[in-house]
Amino acid sequence: MLTLREPTATGLTLLPIIVAMYYTDAPGVRRHRHPEAGKGRTKVAFAVVVLLLAALGVGGYAGYDRVRGFFSAADYDGSGVGDVRVEIGAGSLTAVGDTLVRADVVKSTKAFIGAAEKNPAGTGIQPGTYALRKQMSADDAVTLLLDPKARVFEGVTIPEGKTANQVYTMLAKATGVPVDDFKKAARDPTALGVPDSWFVRTDGQKVTRSIEGFLFPAGYDFKPGKRAADYLRIMVEHFMKVAGELDLTTGSKDRDLSAYEVLTVASLAQAEAGNTADLGKVARTAYNRLQVGSPEIPCKCLEYDVGINYYYQLTGRPTKPSGKMTTEELRDKKNPYRLHGKEGLTPTPINNPGRAALEGALDPPPGDWFFFVAIDKQRHSAFARTLAEHRVNVDKAKKAGVL
Numbered sequence: 077m078l079t080l081r082e083p084t085a086t087g088l089t090l091l092p093i094i095v096a097m098y099y100t101d102a103p104g105v106r107r108h109r110h111p112e113a114g115k116g117r118t119k120v121a122f123a124v125v126v127l128l129l130a131a132l133g134v135g136g137y138a139g140y141d142r143v144r145g146f147f148s149a150a151d152y153d154g155s156g157v158g159d160v161r162v163e164i165g166a167g168s169l170t171a172v173g174d175t176l177v178r179a180d181v182v183k184s185t186k187a188f189i190g191a192a193e194k195n196p197a198g199t200g201i202q203p204g205t206y207a208l209r210k211q212m213s214a215d216d217a218v219t220l221l222l223d224p225k226a227r228v229f230e231g232v233t234i235p236e237g238k239t240a241n242q243v244y245t246m247l248a249k250a251t252g253v254p255v256d257d258f259k260k261a262a263r264d265p266t267a268l269g270v271p272d273s274w275f276v277r278t279d280g281q282k283v284t285r286s287i288e289g290f291l292f293p294a295g296y297d298f299k300p301g302k303r304a305a306d307y308l309r310i311m312v313e314h315f316m317k318v319a320g321e322l323d324l325t326t327g328s329k330d331r332d333l334s335a336y337e338v339l340t341v342a343s344l345a346q347a348e349a350g351n352t353a354d355l356g357k358v359a360r361t362a363y364n365r366l367q368v369g370s371p372e373i374p375c376k377c378l379e380y381d382v383g384i385n386y387y388y389q390l391t392g393r394p395t396k397p398s399g400k401m402t403t404e405e406l407r408d409k410k411n412p413y414r415l416h417g418k419e420g421l422t423p424t425p426i427n428n429p430g431r432a433a434l435e436g437a438l439d440p441p442p443g444d445w446f447f448f449v450a451i452d453k454q455r456h457s458a459f460a461r462t463l464a465e466h467r468v469n470v471d472k473a474k475k476a477g478v479l
Contacts, residue, residue, distance in 0.1 A: 149186035156209030166203045187214035231297040236430030237346040257304035262287040269312040276334040279420045289339045289425030342437035343425035347382040350455020356436030361445045370446040372463045383413035386426040
């Protein structure tokens with residue numbers, strides 16, 4: 077006759093110790109395991125504990141439920157209760173999970189990370205303040221964090237392609253901090269979080285340190301009460317996060333360009349391209365001009381007009397449409413940002429490009445283009461290999477009233 081016994085307190089107390097012993101190597105012993113070994117060990121450990129529970133007299137669902145608690149991440153069930161606002165900072169999924177646990181939104185960081193990793197968009201959770209609920213399942217929490225409607229936005233949105241000076245003006249309006257405070261804080265990019273390793277050039281030109289390019293365009297929940305440097309540091313941190321995700325920090329090895337030069341090309345493409353679809357093509361055209369060269373162009377020069385207006389903005393001069401710039405202005409040797417009659421890139425990026433521009437500059441589509449021009453009111457560009465083809469596109473642009 078089989079007799080069922082209540083498990084002893086001692087036996088249950090030993091369970092986690094036995095599991096830990098199974099996973100712990102003996103002192104001084106290093107084990108070399110196959111990558112799949114961890115999964116096998118988990119299954120074996122699970123079986124060992126089930127057998128132990130059986131020996132202790134715990135069977136059926138009760139035994140299974142107790143064992144499962146040792147191996148699964150703690151999680152709540154359902155969509156949660158009540159309302160809570162949580163401020164999510166820039167950081168890893170672990171940091172986000174820890175924040176949610178402290179606010180009692182999710183039960184464990186492990187459960188949150190698991191839910192985020194199995195969600196195709198799970199790594200796209202943005203910093204900001206969110207309207208959430210307490211005691212949500214990790215899956216529901218991730219879903220809500222990815223819903224734009226859950227974000228409580230009371231800050232400022234910086235569009236792609238704005239120059240640093242334009243960003244300062246927008247930040248000053250949103251935070252009440254004077255523009256001059258932002259300009260002073262930006263004088264030392266390294267103090268704001270830009271590593272020295274970013275300021276490297278491969279084209280022989282002098283390195284010019286600037287915050288330009290590192291103020292990532294996005295929506296920020298900037299609340300009054302902080303210093304200018306604090307706000308700028310948050311934007312730089314966001315840029316560094318995106319750069320890391322794109323592996324931009326290594327530059328473009330196949331084109332022998334530094335990360336700073338790729339960032340500069342991205343800013344030029346952001347300024348020249350009329351829409352997102354053309355960003356990569358404009359970057360490819362830039363690389364073709366700089367590194368391949370066309371027999372129809374006297375030097376390996378970009379000859380983009382956008383550098384001229386950037387310098388005018390820096391020096392307080394009024395900007396001009398490209399069609400009204402004179403040859404003297406385009407080739408003014410006193411203008412370090414000119415790209416006509418001068419090989420290489422501008423001394424610094426000329427604006428703060430968005431993610432799509434960074435991706436386009438890092439991995440542009442293949443093409444043998446050397447010329448491009450916007451040909452419609454939607455600012456789509458036509459790309460050409462020869463000057464003759466380009467002239468045909470220019471005529472199209474004129475007929476469309478673009479030029």
